[in-house]
Amino acid sequence: MRQLLARVTGARPEEIRAVxxxxxxxxxxxxxxxxxxxxxxxxxxxxxxxxDIRSLGSGSTGATNVLRQFGxxxxxxxxxxxxxxxxxxxxxxxxxxxxxxxxxxxGAAVASDSWVVAAGLAALxxxxxPVWLGWRGGKAxxxx
Numbered sequence: 023m024r025q026l027l028a029r030v031t032g033a034r035p036e037e038i039r040a041v042x043x044x045x046x047x048x049x050x051x052x053x054x055x056x057x058x059x060x061x062x063x064x065x066x067x068x069x070x071x072x073x074d075i076r077s078l079g080s081g082s083t084g085a086t087n088v089l090r091q092f093g094x095x096x097x098x099x100x101x102x103x104x105x106x107x108x109x110x111x112x113x114x115x116x117x118x119x120x121x122x123x124x125x126x127x128x129g130a131a132v133a134s135d136s137w138v139v140a141a142g143l144a145a146l147x148x149x150x151x152p153v154w155l156g157w158r159g160g161k162a163x164x165x166x
Contacts, residue, residue: 046118047137054111054141058148061155062103063088066096076158083155108145115141 063083067075070092079087085104089097115138151157 050115050118050137050141051144053114054144055148057107057111057114058145059152059154060103060107060148061152062100062107064155066092066100070096076155081158083152083158104149107149108142111145112138112142 061083063075063085066088067073067078075083075087075091078091080090081087085097085101088100119137
């Protein structure tokens with residue numbers, strides 16, 4: 023793939039590698055944010071009673087507010103989805119970045135681990151400030 027891109031674009035392999043790495047970084051951060059921004063608590067409120075959970079109780083979309091408003095079953099589901107959002111962001115970033123062997127200061131393993139952590143933090147940001155809900159989400163306790 024790199025050789026084909028080099029032939030088509032006339033770019034040096036190092037330039038193509040840098041572009042691919044940049045794309046991988048951006049993809050992992052964006053995917054982490056979007057995974058984190060899935061509003062499980064909000065969706066539970068809409069599906070169960072047709073209400074916006076943010077207008078009830080603490081105003082949060084998290085599992086604790088769902089527990090107080092709708093009970094243990096829905097809260098457990100929301101909690102598990104919230105945990106899986108953060109886990110999925112980290113696993114995805116690890117799967118994408120580690121095979122690339124990113125050559126940054128500190129070696130490839132340290133570099134990719136830093137970006138994996140950044141993807142996890144992006145998931146936290148997505149949970150706290152989801153674009154879908156006007157930047158008002160949960161506290162990201164379960165996602166962390």
